[in-house]
Amino acid sequence: MKKKEIIKLPENTKYEQLVNTSYNLFMRHGIKRISVEEICQEAGISKMTFYKYFKNKIELAKFVLNKIFNDQMKVYRNIMKEKTSFEKKIEKVILMKHESTEFISKEFFNDLTKNPIEEIAGLMKQFHEDSIKEIMNDLKKAQKKGELRKNIKPDFIFYFLNGIQLMAEDENLSKLYSTPNELIMELTNVFFYGILSNKNVT
Amino acid sequence: MKKKEIIKLPENTKYEQLVNTSYNLFMRHGIKRISVEEICQEAGISKMTFYKYFKNKIELAKFVLNKIFNDQMKVYRNIMKEKTSFEKKIEKVILMKHESTEFISKEFFNDLTKNPIEEIAGLMKQFHEDSIKEIMNDLKKAQKKGELRKNIKPDFIFYFLNGIQLMAEDENLSKLYSTPNELIMELTNVFFYGILSNKNVT
DNA sequence: ATTTTAATGTACGATATTTGTATATTTTAT
């Protein structure tokens, strides 16, 4: 007789405790530095309970990252729904991006880019592509509405966005900034404001 | 033929690099979480060089803590030398204490109190006693000058200060505050302002 | 009250990481 496969998932206090504390710990110290036992201690649960909900630390990290990503995209979509100018929206998005990465420590960022755990790296790539797709869509719409220069090819924008991602991962470039946030902020800034339709350009 | 025992210590770039980066890493993550290799990588030195200057991580940590303590005491003494009212000085000291612990992460604090490495704990105790002694002295002086209530026994103040230290280490008390800083701030506040001479009291 | 279920604590072998040192190589200054 095997054990039941169905586990009542959410709304569980222990479960939420686990997710929340690991979220905080990961944010402050990255994934590598945090041990399962530390998470359990901090969350006030036993190790066995941990392994009931998550196969291992990586799975938990993936879940947490998912949460972060989805939360961010939710905010992004809400901003895009607003009825202000495209320029204002972009401004807000940049600000949002900046603020949301503000608690993300250098070590967390490094865990995700420099010495990434294989699985996590894949997840991050997925997230990146998804967000690119969605943003691209919005950009195309904006272009049609004349809020962006018409003479920029969507493909160019796509590769430029990828370039930004790569640049953000370049440690030589990173060295020029005291925090990853600064670099990312700068890059997105250049990206968005650099391609904003000049009022005199067709 | 043994190697020379004398090593030219300071002003060395590598040496300073080592001390500074470890200071930063310790502050952000505590001692336990940081490995020697990580320090070396971050500082851009080899492990061999590390072990030339410091016997091990603990010794380095002790050195760094020493530096922090001495720097703090220097600031304290400078404040005490000023020619304002005792009340104002205390205010400044509290502020200084608060600010100096502001970069000290929760994890660093925990390393020093909750699960302390034996040697480090001893050092911290020493620091604590030294500072108590010095502060006590200043308090006695202030008492003589009538800036503090005369009817408080120095011994009481001594034990009260110890009590503060203990309270700061009590994790049940800590839970009431989001950061250790807040708790410490509160405690010192109560201590200093609670015993400040009421203008109507002899 | 008794049974089921869920959570915990302890212990443990298997891995993985970290430590501190030895050795050979490279760099720097003289």
Place this chain on the structure above:
DNA sequence: ATAAAATATACAAATATCGTACATTAAAAT
């Protein structure tokens, strides 16, 4: 060219972490 200082690499020994098994306790359901 030579000596002194720093580095890279490799490594055994010590530690830490992982994931699981088992016995125990706590809570919930019957």
